[in-house]
Amino acid sequence: MSFWLLFLISVVAGFIGAMSGMGGGVILIPALTLLGVDIKHAIAVSIVSVIATSSGSASAYVREHITNLKVGMFLEMFTIIGALVGASITLVSGHRILFILFGIVLLASWLTLFFERRHEWRPAARQDAVSRWLELEGSYYDEAIRETINYRGVRAYFGGPLMFMAGLIAGLLGIGAGALKVLIHDLVMKLPPKVSTTTSNLIIGVTALAGTSVYLSAGLINPGMAAPVILGVLGGALMGTRVLVRLTNQAVRYFFMVVLFILGVQMIVRGIMGVG
């Protein structure tokens, strides 16, 4: 595949991934497989690019003191083990099952996007003993409302094991699985949305590294292919983040949701029909 085609696909994937908040992998992997790349190689190259986008975006939020490092460090213990297990499963899985799983996860993430943020965040009234012992609390200054938000994380005993599953999906399918991680932070651990998103970004990088190690040792990472993908996805994500700040058009949002829905369905159909 030519350098420019690979680069352009990656730019578009990074752009849509950042705009939709689902990450570049969910677009990149289906697109690469449509162009004839083996799904396991597409997953492997995608997970390398996930390190780049996650580290790039996490760097700004961490410096602004929005990310909760302790929540991140605690949950990483679960996600990295999940990623190692997930990537190992991919190595022994058949191609058709990977297509179907990818489609299912894409549609499930799409649903979370569809119903996202219908609930309003409220601080937890009480913190359980485990979460208190884990020091899962913090505060940050919210520029939008000019107020310091204090919060306490709860139900860490559920959040940890659930994050193992999120890590497993990330390693298995070569994606950040950010939508799932944010959902766990939001609904289970009652973290404020900004803390959820930014802490999820931090965790994604380490989780992707664990998965990358498995794919590299299996000989699935092609540096010649990874180079334009890393540059493209990162560039696209940067553009997507910039545009996102200015763009609130619902029509654009629906367009991306339709694209993601079609990609999810076509992955499932290709898996069932055995069209790699």
Added chain:
Amino acid sequence: MRTHSFDMEKLVGYILVIGVLLSIALITAGLAWGWVETGTLGAHYTVSGMTLSTFLISNLRQLTTAFTYVLLINLGIAALMLTPFVRVLASVLYFAFAEHNWKYTAFTAFVLAVLTYSLFLR
């Protein structure tokens, strides 16, 4: 929690941004060098049967023996892979020596141990 003037968040943020920028710079330089040398943009090669550690070591060894555009691309990818690793290493040192928080020193050390294991994974 003990009070300390060290800003861990800033350090983590800078590690991440420096790692990503270094990676982009090396990959871009490698691709540009390859373009000048071969007349085509992009490199076509695979890495097989290497752990992350052997990938790193073999590329670092080649710095003095076979300095090519492929090596620059590889080093760029290696820099990217090492970025989260360095971030976790810095976190262990911070929790152990700046914050004296043994609970989180243990947690981050566990993450570091698993990542180190993954470096040697075959």
